[in-house]
Amino acid sequence: xxxxxxxxxxxxxxxxxxxxxxxxxxxxxxxxxxxxxxxxxxxxxxxxxxxxxxxxxxxxxxxxxxxxxxxxxxxxxxxxxxxxxxxxxxxxxxxxxxxxxxxxxxxxxxxxxxxxxxxxxxxxxxxxxxxxxxxxxxxxxxxxxxxxxxxxxxxxxxxxxxxxxxxxxxxxxxxxxxxxxxxxxxxxxxxxxxxxxxxxxxxxxxxxxxxxxxxxxxxxxxxxxxxxxxxxxxxxxxxxxxxxxxxxxxxxxxxxxxxxxxxxxxxxxxxxxxxxxxxxxxxxxxxxxxxxxxxxxxxxxxxxxxxxxxxxxxxxxxxxxxxxxxxxxxxxxxxxxxxxxxxxxxxxxxxxxxxxxxxxxxxxxxxxxxxxxxxxxxxxxxxxxxxxxxxxxxxxxxxxxxxxxxxxxxxxxxxxxxxxxxxxxxxxxxxxxxxxxxxxxxxxxxxxxxxxxxxxxxxxxxxxxxxxxxxxxxxxxxxxxxxxxxxxxxxxxxxxxxxxxxxxxxxxxxxxxxxxxxxxxxxxxxxxxxxxxxxxxxxxxxxxxxxxxxxxxxxxxxxxxxxxxxxxxxxxxxxxxxxxxxxxxxxxxxxxxxxxxxxxxxxxxxxxxxxxxxxxxxxxxxxxxxxxxxxxxxxxxxxxxxxxxxxxxxxxxxxxxxxxxxxxxxxxxxxxxxxxxxxxxxxxxxxxxxxxxxxxxxxxxxxxxxxxxxxxxxxxxxxxxxxxxxxxxxxxxxxxxxxxxxxxxxxxxxxxxxxxxxxxxxxxxxxxxxxxxx
Numbered sequence: 114x115x116x117x118x119x120x121x122x123x124x125x126x127x128x129x130x131x132x133x134x135x136x137x138x139x140x141x142x143x144x145x146x147x148x149x150x151x152x153x154x155x156x157x158x159x160x161x162x163x164x165x166x167x168x169x170x171x172x173x174x175x176x177x178x179x180x181x182x183x184x185x186x187x188x189x190x191x192x193x194x195x196x197x198x199x200x201x202x203x204x205x206x207x208x209x210x211x212x213x214x215x216x217x218x219x220x221x222x223x224x225x226x227x228x229x230x231x232x233x234x235x236x237x238x239x240x241x242x243x244x245x246x247x248x249x250x251x252x253x254x255x256x257x258x259x260x261x262x263x264x265x266x267x268x269x270x271x272x273x274x275x276x277x278x279x280x281x282x283x284x285x286x287x288x289x290x291x292x293x294x295x296x297x298x299x300x301x302x303x304x305x306x307x308x309x310x311x312x313x314x315x316x317x318x319x320x321x322x323x324x325x326x327x328x329x330x331x332x333x334x335x336x337x338x339x340x341x342x343x344x345x346x347x348x349x350x351x352x353x354x355x356x357x358x359x360x361x362x363x364x365x366x367x368x369x370x371x372x373x374x375x376x377x378x379x380x381x382x383x384x385x386x387x388x389x390x391x392x393x394x395x396x397x398x399x400x401x402x403x404x405x406x407x408x409x410x411x412x413x414x415x416x417x418x419x420x421x422x423x424x425x426x427x428x429x430x431x432x433x434x435x436x437x438x439x440x441x442x443x444x445x446x447x448x449x450x451x452x453x454x455x456x457x458x459x460x461x462x463x464x465x466x467x468x469x470x471x472x473x474x475x476x477x478x479x480x481x482x483x484x485x486x487x488x489x490x491x492x493x494x495x496x497x498x499x500x501x502x503x504x505x506x507x508x509x510x511x512x513x514x515x516x517x518x519x520x521x522x523x524x525x526x527x528x529x530x531x532x533x534x535x536x537x538x539x540x541x542x543x544x545x546x547x548x549x550x551x552x553x554x555x556x557x558x559x560x561x562x563x564x565x566x567x568x569x570x571x572x573x574x575x576x577x578x579x580x581x582x583x584x585x586x587x588x589x590x591x592x593x594x595x596x597x598x599x600x601x602x603x604x605x606x607x608x609x610x611x612x613x614x615x616x617x618x619x620x621x622x623x624x625x626x627x628x629x630x631x632x633x634x635x636x637x638x639x640x641x642x643x644x645x646x647x648x649x650x651x652x653x654x655x656x657x658x659x660x661x662x663x664x665x666x667x668x669x670x671x672x673x674x675x676x677x678x679x680x681x682x683x684x685x686x687x688x689x690x691x692x693x694x695x696x697x698x699x700x701x702x703x704x705x706x707x708x709x710x711x712x713x714x715x716x717x718x719x720x721x722x723x724x725x726x727x728x729x730x731x732x733x734x735x736x737x738x739x740x741x742x743x744x745x746x747x748x749x750x751x752x753x754x755x756x757x758x759x760x761x762x763x764x765x766x767x768x769x770x771x772x773x774x775x776x777x778x779x780x781x782x783x784x785x786x787x788x789x790x791x792x793x794x795x796x797x798x799x800x801x802x803x804x805x806x807x808x809x810x811x812x813x814x815x816x817x818x819x820x821x822x823x824x825x826x827x828x829x830x831x832x833x834x835x836x837x838x839x840x841x842x843x844x845x846x847x848x849x850x851x852x853x854x855x856x857x858x859x860x861x862x863x864x865x866x867x868x869x870x871x872x873x874x875x876x877x878x879x880x881x882x883x884x885x886x887x
Contacts, residue, residue, distance in 0.1 A: 168667075169675035175662045179412040180405075181645070181652070182659035186416075187423045188646025191639075194252075194428050199223075201278055202254035202425040205230065205264060210275065211302055214284060218291040221280040224299040226273070227257070227264055235273045240312030240338060240540065241303050242267040243275045245296070245322035250388030252428045253278030256319055258421070261526035263317050263343075266534045275303050275314075277322075283382075283433045289325070289440065290457055296326060297333040304336045311798040313338030313470065315540055319523045320344050320483065324450065331467045332457060339544060341473045341536055344522040346483045347465075348490030349448045350598040353588035354706075357484045358698040359395060361705040362445075364597075368605020369441040370612040376434025377620045380629035383437035386429035386638045393638075395481055397697075398690035406683050413668065422524070427642045446605045448598065451494035465495055466505055466737065471543050473536055473553070477514035477522060485513060486589050492550070492581065493589075499580050503548040503813060504741045506806060510543055510576065512553040531555060531572055535777075538569040542576075542780035544802055547766060547809030551576040552583070554774075563849030567778040575776040596720060597709040603718035604709075748811050752818070753825045758796065760826035761837050763808040764862045767820050768845055770812065771854035782847040786840050823865050838866040 194200040207225035214221065224243075229235055244256040244263050257264035257276060267274045277299055303314045315338045318326040323345020330337040352360050363369065376383050393400040408419045443449045455463040476488035489511055496502040502509070517528055535555055536543075554575045558568055590598070633639065647653055669676050708714060715721075755763075765783075769775050787795060796804070812819045827834055845851065845859055 165673050165675055169669050169673050169679075171667055172669035172676075173679075175666060176409055176412050178655065178662050179416070179659050180409045181655050183408060183412065183416045183419065184645035185647060185652050185655050186420055187427065188642050188644070188649075188652075190420065190424055191427050191642040192646050192648065194424070199278070199280055200252055200428055202252070202421075203227075203257045203264075203276065203278075204259050204262075205257050205268075207276060210306075211299055213295045213299075216295055216298060218287070218294060219284040220287045220291050220295045221283045222277060222292060222295050222299075223279070224302065225276050225278065227268065227276055229268050229274075230260070233268050234271065235268065236271040237273065237307060237309050238311065239270075239272045240310045241273040241275060241307050241314045242537070243277060243300065243303055243314050243316050245277045245316065245318045245326050246279075247320035247322045248279050248385075248430060248432070249321040250385035250392070250429050251425055252281065252430050255425055255520075255523045256317065258425065258524055259526065261529040263319075263523070263529065263533050266529055266537050270534075270537045272315075272537065273307060273310075275299075279430065281428075281430045283431060283436065285433075287433055287436065289328075289436055292436075293325060293329045293332065296329045297336070300329070300333075301336045312540070312544065315339045315341065317341040317343065318345055320346075320519070323347070324444070327465060327468065327472075328450070328455075328463050330470065331463050331465050332461055334467050334469050337468070337470050339471045339473060339540055340468065341475065342488070343475045343533075344477070344480055344483045344488070344519055345474075346444075346487040348451050348487050348494055349444050349446075350595065351486035351490035351589050352484055353486065354702065355699075357481065357486070358701050359391065359482065360487070361701050362391065363441070363605065364601040364705045364709055365701060368601065368608045369438065369446050370605070370608040372438055372441040373434075373609060373612055373617065374620065376438060377617060378624055378629065378632060379431075379434060380624050380626050381434050382629060383432045383434050384429060384633050384636060385431060386633070386636045389426070389429055389638050392482065397694045398687050402683070402686050402690055406686075410680075410683070413666070423642075427638070429636075429638060442605070442609075447602050451491040453495075464734065465491065466507070466734070469506065471508040471510065471546065473543060474509065474511040475514070475522060475532060475536070476511070477517045477519075479514065479516040480519045480522065482519040485587050489584050489587065490589055493584050496581060499550065502550060502581070503810070504745070505737070506548050506744075506810075508543070508546050508548050508551070510546070510551045510553050511579075512555070534570060535572055535574045539574045539777050539780070541784060541798065542574070542777050544798075545780055545783070545805055546576060546775075547813075548806060550579045550581070550584075552579050564778050564782075564847050567781040567847055569777065569781075573776055573778075575774050577774040593710065596715065597706065600709045600715050600718055600720060603720070604714070607718065744810075745814065748807070748814060752811060753822045755826045757826065757828045757833065757837055759804060759808060760823050760866075761841060762805050763812060763819060763823055763826070764841055764866070765844060766805070766809045766812045767816065768841070768855060768858045768862060770816065771858045772852060776848055778847040779844050782844045786843065820861070820865070823862075827866065834866045838863055841866075 206228040208228065209223060210226050211224040213219065213223050242264075244267075246253040246256050253276075256262060259265065264274050264276065277296065300314055300316065304310075307314075313336060316326050316330070318324075318340065320343070323342035324347050326340060327342065327345070327347060330340060350360060372383070375387060404419075408415050443455055447454070449455050450463065451465065453462055453464055457463065474488055476483060476485045478485060480488075492502075492509060496505075512532060514522070514528070514532070517525060521528060532555060535553075554577055555572050556575070558565065558571055558573050562568065562573060634643075645652055647656070769779075787801065828837075841862060842859070845855070851859065
């Protein structure tokens with residue numbers, strides 16, 4: 114670059130300033146010292162309206178150049194990342210543990226171990242965490258983009274942390290089943306690397322990765338610890354009228370034949386940019402105005418954050434056409450995951466009831482991609498009653514955020530330091546919860562919170578018991594809606610068969626690697642990035658010009674009337690685009706409901722329009738029911754057998770059944786008591802969890818007879834009984850004031866534990882047949 118070219122931007126800026134000075138009257142111009150001084154309160158910008166006008170237009174011109182420079186940087190980053198072998202946005206260093214390409218069924222996934230940042234140490238005795246990122250169009254790394262993230266919170270709590278990401282291109286022939294098998298291998302490898310850890314690996318699955326690890330855990334549950342499903346859809350038809358228009362997309366497109374078409378045009382590859390495009394269509398106001406205007410209006414401060422996010426957002430990855438077709442057929446349109454219709458290649462049914470570890474679901478009312486109904490509706494699909502859920506030994510905890518959007522669930526620093534931090538630090542408490550359904554409620558700690566030392570961090574996590582009726586109360590489909598979606602699924606099969614019979618052979622013959630690559634490069638999402646890169650000759654001078662502007666920046670004053678006009682115009686544009694989006698969504702829903710609710714359309718695909726078809730949900734499993742019956746029989750038989758720890762845990766379960774909720778302080782007190790025992794007398798976490806689960810099921814089966822049998826389990830020593838009841842009191846009182854019912858139950862337990870051995874011997878016998886008959 115010669116000197117003339119090097120100094121061209123400065124000369125352009127100087128010429129521009131001279132133009133303003135010579136072409137405009139003095140009243141147009143900012144006062145001596147420049148607009149920057151005026152914006153700092155240095156004086157009014159002239160005696161007439163023309164001073165503010167000049168000040169505003171100078172600032173607007175500078176912002177325009179700086180905004181173009183931001184787009185140039187974004188484009189350059191995009192092009193650089195397309196050349197990388199394994200692009201990601203992780204802010205942590207990592208080392209490869211397993212390469213999925215070397216597995217018997219190769220996949221483009223890999224397992225890496227996260228290196229803790231300086232000053233952070235991990236404890237080998239703590240359970241490892243594995244973060245799985247979504248392969249839903251974007252590249253990997255969203256779970257660890259910054260320090261305040263899912264990975265960051267796990268490391269800060271001292272847990273070894275791993276990450277499962279993927280390469281931009283899939284392995285030839287890889288399937289969703291192959292990916293699930295690879296993830297199972299990764300989980301087993303992590304468990305083997307941490308033999309001293311008292312808990313199995315905890316899995317965090319974001320969005321698409323959530324349903325994928327749920328399937329993995331359902332097929333291979335043994336090595337899996339707790340699952341955290343963040344913004345993960347598992348019930349794809351679920352939703353409410355007036356919201357969640359994305360679920361209607363399959364119907365409007367006539368099913369999944371267009372997915373097959375895209376795969377054929379891509380020469381066997383599906384472009385993830387199409388999924389990104391679907392996300393962006395959800396909010397035209399944000400996509401086409403709010404996001405770019407936010408950068409333009411705050412270009413001095415917002416550029417860095419925008420570029421960080423766009424680095425992840427702007428690099429679509431590829432999927433095999435078969436992978437995407439499977440997803441569209443079985444999930445998006447077929448909704449077969451929660452009905453038990455998915456089977457592996459060797460005939461194993463993917464039944465979510467096989468998951469034995471606790472499941473934590475994090476969703477938000479502000480999430481249009483995965484609304485709460487889609488994140489939680491699967492629970493009522495696979496469990497017919499609360500009894501079935503509890504008898505199956507499953508613990509499900511869900512947390513509902515009031516407003517955060519879909520991406521904020523994974524990338525928001527505030528969410529990471531609140532919700533994800535509590536999930537990580539209270540995982541032992543979650544695993545000690547009895548079987549059943551709970552809602553996690555997180556509140557900020559204030560001076561009124563008793564035993565503050567038992568609370569981890571700034572927030573208190575409380576578990577409130579819920580029922581399946583509470584899930585249904587969140588809203589969902591009625592029988593008419595379900596029949597509409599079933600109609601879509603059948604129409605999809607018909608259209609896909611017609612496409613494959615008549616159009617597919619021709620398109621496959623015309624498509625090849627060159628045409629597919631051309632289509633990918635000219636795709637709108639990619640094109641808007643590359644067009645503003647430095648490879649565009651018109652963008653080459655922008656970088657140097659922007660540097661000159663930054664050195665001579667003259668921001669407009671906050672009270673400039675033209676700036677107020679700009680903001681009013683922006684608000685009007687935003688409101689207009691939002692109104693358009695609402696009208697489009699309403700039209701979409703009305704078309705869907707009308708077309709697929711039509712008796713003629715339903716009859717044409719074999720559905721009787723006069724028949725109200727109840728939601729069948731997942732089929733009965735006789736083997737599972739027999740196993741549950743055997744467990745009940747074992748619990749009945751062992752009701753009067755056990756030791757003093759069984760007695761204490763049963764007493765705790767009984768007392769807490771009188772509470773409307775239980776919070777982390779009770780579990781912290783329990784863990785303190787466990788840790789205070791001598792190592793040889795201290796129960797392992799696995800044994801403690803199993804014993805607590807067992808006693809919870811016993812009390813749930815027949816509370817009165819379970820409590821009446823406690824004296825049979827108590828130690829003969831009065832001092833030992835006193836020690837036990839003191840421990841129970843410490844745990845129960847950890848939460849502060851007791852409810853009247855809880856106090857009554859505690860008093861009853863104290864009386865039972867205070868009985869003499871003679872009184873215990875004279876206690877009435879409890880007959881097992883009577884309990885079994887209940």
